[in-house]
Amino acid sequence: MAPELALKALELERGEKVVLDPMCGSGTVLRAAVEAGHRARGFDMDPLAVLMSSVWTHSSSAAGLRGAAEALVLEARDLMSAGVDLPWVDSDSETSDFVDFWFAKEQKEDLRVLSYLLYGQSGRLADGLRLALSRIIVTKKRGASLAWDVSHSRPHKVGTENDFDVMSGFIKAAAEIEKRMGHSFDGSANVERGDARNLQSLPDCSVDLVVTSPPYLNAIDYLRGHRMALVWLGYKLGELREIRGSSVGAERMSKVNDERLIGLAADSEVSRLSGRMAGIFWRYVEDMSRVMSEISRVLKPGARAVMVVGNSTIKGTFVDNAGVTRRAGILHGLSVEAINERELPAGRRYLPPPSANGASMDSRMRTEVVLELVKPRTL
DSSP states (O other): OHHHHHHHHHOOOOOSSSETTTTTTSSSHHHHHHHTTOOEEESOOHHHHHHHHHHOOGGGTTTTTHHHHHHHHHHHHHHTTTTOHHHHHHTTTHHHHHHHHHHHHEEEEEEEEHHHTTTTTOSTTTTHHHHHHHTTOOOOOSSSSSSSOOOTOOOOEEOSOOOOOOHHHHHHHHHHHHHOOSSSSSEEEEEEOOOBOOTTOTTOOOOOEEEEOOOOOOOHHHHHHHHHTTTTTTOOHHHHHHHHHHHHHOOOOOOOOOOHHHHGGSSSSSGGGGGGHHHHHHHHHHOOOOOOOOHHHHEEEEEEEEEEEEEEEEEEEEEEEEHHHHHHHHHHEEEEEEEEEEEEGGGGGOOOOOOOHHHHHHHHEEEEEEEEEEEOOOO
């Protein structure tokens, strides 16, 4: 989500409030909330998203990070000749093959030692160091892997050799994080792995404001790129596939017979979708109904939910994700306060290209819808 949207949503809130982003991604909303003095709650299925959000919302997680990275590199150099054991990689052939394919020998050796030292490490700077490691892998162009476009989740291998210096890159990434976190926050944040469809750790009527940007069909699948860093942070490839497949917006099929759910798709051209894509779409409708049910449950009476939603074009067929979200909110007791459409900034248009006959659809792909919903004071 664009930072200016998060800030605008927070402008009307006075005093310390509980602000929730149930699909927090990299933590844009949570960061804006803590800087404004609020108490932020964030959830995400993606372990790297949780790591990013946790670091960006805790100022204490970065002071002295560069020095800690330099000390870790010295320790790593002492271990290089001895070799280290990474059980989640070495005992799992799929994960081991994945690492061998995407990383050249020299970078792999350096990453193994850093990963070994970071695994299980606790303390104030541990997450900041893990984030620094991820930032030399999840890059747009040159990084510790053999791939480009990892940060846009379109990794493609560009060679078999790499001269990237993992150790100096790691120190530089830590220094950049420390620089970005150069001031303290008035608010506080609690970020955890969790499912927006089942916010079991949040009581009813406990949230003052929800600000989020739910995933949508054929949007960027960030976990596809993030897994290249997460395999160095203790995760097996199979575990990440399971997380990816169970997330909102995942390409898994479902059948829907509930007339209430079918009604959520009234503005989409579902009949034009193929059997497989129709099944994926109905799974998305089902997921968003559960998300909006939970948002309605945790909001206090009179509180707002601001949803930033992009629409999709699938093989020339328009899918109104914003309409699904709006109707799901209404289904679960929320009222529509405002609907606004805004241009997507050019730098955020990392979407699948339109089909030859989809020129008019392309214009829809360049905008996103900002929905403002409110929970009535009495239901």
